[in-house]
Amino acid sequence: MAAVPELVRTTGSLTAELPPEATCVGQMFLDRVARSRDREAFRVPNMVGGWRSISWGELEVEVVELAAGLVALGIEPEDRVAIASSTRLEWIVADLAIMCAAAATTTVYPQTQADDMAYIMRDAGVRLLFAEDADQLAKVDEERAGLPDLETVVLMQGEGVGSAVMSWEAVRAAGRQRLAENAATVTDRVAASRPDHLATLVYTSGTTGRPKGAELPQRCWTYEGATIEALDLLTEDDVQYLWLPLAHVFGKVLLSAQLQVGFVTAVDGRVDQIVTNLPVIRPTFMAAVPRIFEKVYAAVRRQAASGAKAKVFDWAFDVGHRAAAKRRAGEDLGRVLGLQLAVADRLVFSKIKERLGGRIRYLVSGSAALSPDIAAWFEAAGIIVLEGYGLTETSGSVSLNRPGRIGYGTVGEPLAGTEMATAADGEILVRGPSVMRAYRGNEAATDEAMLADGWLATGDVGIIDELGRVAITDRKKDLVKTSNGKYIAPQAIEAQFKAICPLVGNIMVIADGRPFASAVVSLDHDAAAGFAASHGLASVEPALLAAEPAVRQVVADAFSSLNNQLNHWETIKEFRILPRDLTVEDGELTPSLKVKRRVVLDHFGEIVDSMYEGHR
Incomplete structure (x- = not known):
């Protein structure tokens, strides 16, 4: 077991009161x-x-x-x-x-x-x-x-x-x-x-090498249920739509939260049925990975891309953003802005809410970074997205943004009973009842992750702000260093780009040991089909659409916009559009839709290398 490094900043408390926990x-x-x-x-689809x-x-x-x-x-x-x-x-x-x-x-x-x-x-x-x-x-x-x-x-x-x-x-x-x-x-x-008996053995998704089995005892899940109830966000009258793996x-x-609180859960793991099911189930909350929110964002923007509809859409979101800013500041909207918001809701926002069933109180985002711009877009439409953070090794949840204290670009404050800290090198450490007891049969990996005094080294790098909210920069192992000695955090750049370019389904930034940063992107199937139909390209095979000049120009313009927001050493100098989207089936995405970087480099190595020809 390694010693705890010097802690730069800590947040949270292990002494917070929680509801009674079962054994x-x-x-x-x-x-x-x-x-x-x-x-x-529960509700389940019938025959x-x-x-x-x-x-x-x-x-x-x-x-x-x-x-x-x-x-x-x-x-x-x-x-x-x-x-x-x-x-x-x-x-x-x-x-x-x-x-x-x-x-x-x-x-x-x-x-x-x-x-x-x-x-x-x-x-x-x-x-x-x-x-x-x-x-x-x-x-x-x-x-x-x-x-x-x-x-x-x-x-x-x-x-x-x-x-x-x-x-x-x-x-x-x-x-x-x-x-x-x-x-x-x-x-x-x-x-x-007993609380210390093994309850669940969950294997890490294995973005590199063989997965490790995190041993999660009974206390992990009883604690998760109790600390979620302590948030006072959910009641037994709520309805959850559950599709996550x-x-x-x-x-x-x-x-675990359902067992503790007693709400209803509608269960259907078919991702292609989410859009169909939401208006039927009319849930009050739903958790999802960022990719789902990105697709909703892209679909709505695509439908309001031009003409009079676009002007109404843009006006409504301008009103929504101004109203959201006033609410965050604790200010009254005033008569004029209040009336404008009512009109914007009737013309635009109500239609977005109906896509989600019309009763959503909260959306919860986790598993990967959500673009702050996309989260703010949902808020402008009157839909609150609470972004949180957790790992396999922490039973899935250690922090969450709270309504009224949301910090976009952060994963919120620690849950009651959990502490988080930053080490001198920026690594996030976690201590609390949800932390695993060990990696099964892997003493070396356990000793590397489990530090003295109950702290877990998460492998993520981030900061803690003055309000105790945690912002994750990237995975420590994914921080890359260009051949010029500059560090780049790919995940932050990738999240920014997805908010700018709804046409893209996945993006992977490449810079490790390279003279400059580049990226490979894949087109989102639905967005690409919509673009093709509206640009006279409906007859073009999906695999060939990536090579179309009109598509490349849209993506190039998006990278130009992105680069204006980055430090000069972070800017994307070259990009390639892959001939197909990345998939779980081909091993390029984890089941929670995170990009497996090594697999992508293996599958598309020649395309990546082509961006650096003449720059070696």
Whole structure:
């Protein structure tokens, strides 16, 4: 364990009052059922295009039977049980059953390739796997020889084959039999579960090298639920729309908040259905990664790009920005600005709000940096975006902007019970109940990250402002140094550019060891299609659109605008438009849509090198 470096500035408190915490997640669930048995817990898509509602009491029956089934299959406390599935109700039920059996959930993204899936399961010592369907089962079959600890696969969809591959219903049936023999099977397991027992094993997304398994004990999730409740932002009358991957801690922390607060969650992991579902569900809050907010921003701007509509749009946002500035300063809007804002809302902002269902009180952004300009744009439209910060190693949330104290470009103040600090080199340190206990089986990595006195070295660089809000500059390892000795923070530049150029889906700044900064960008599919249709290029193949002069000119103008906002050594001297967008399937994005820089350099190395020809 390394010594704590000199702390330059600290913020937060470990002595803040929190609501009472349960001893474990299983107890959180049973307590919520006892308080809210007849209230709605979840909504899920049904087979005929509508939505089905599930109460907490109905959920309890399935969770307890499944948990008892795990016990009947020999699962012991803290045994690792994996889930390989997209975001759906069965993922949540499986996770709650694992918690009620006092076992530990190991999360696996459904897009994970067979060899990486096998590595995670082997490293975790997984004994049982909940597999979504035959596709996930096929990965296991491909690697079965290298999974000595795996005894059973449970299919969420499909029929089982013997004891090695069981159906969901077969496990529930085994659970019912076990409960008939001992009705206290599950409650006894929950009662014996302690705050320091392993609850979840989440593997880092692995932007470089093999992923590391962060061991998150029960206290991480009970604390997250309690500290989110302490924010006093949510009540049991709220409705959440949940689409985030539940294998990621961002999705998992939202489930902890639901158990603590008791709000309703509509669950549908199909990203292409978000726009369709929001007006139907009409949520009051939703969490998302920045890419979703960027797409909303780009789509609205694209629809108001020219003519009279553009003039009304620009006028409305000018009014919205002026009104937002006055609110932040605590000033009255005044009669004239108030009337103008009412007109702007009726003509423009109400239509944007309706896209999100018309009832949104808060949007929450996390997992990567959100452009301050995009966050301010939403605020001007009367939609509050609360940007927060967390890591796999901190159970998903350690800081959040609060309404009335929002600092755009920051990730807000630490949550109650958490401290954050900056070291002399700018690295952000975190201490609090949500910090992992170790990287599984990796003492060297644990000693590097876990410092003395309970501090975690996050690997992120940033500052703490005079109000105690934290601003993240970049990943420490992603800070790049040009051959001229100048440091550049790529993520900040990339976030700025996305606010300027809605046509672009992804951008990666390149400068490490190079004589100047360059960038590769990919076009957003929807934005590019809209641009093509409005510029007489509808017949051009999407793969060829990147080479069109009109497209290149738009991107070039955006980089010129960006460069006017940067220090001269940060300016982008060259850029290339990639022939396709970056994807999770091709390994260039993590499931939380972060760019894997090494993979992009590997896949598009020749394009990158072409920008430096003659400059070596």
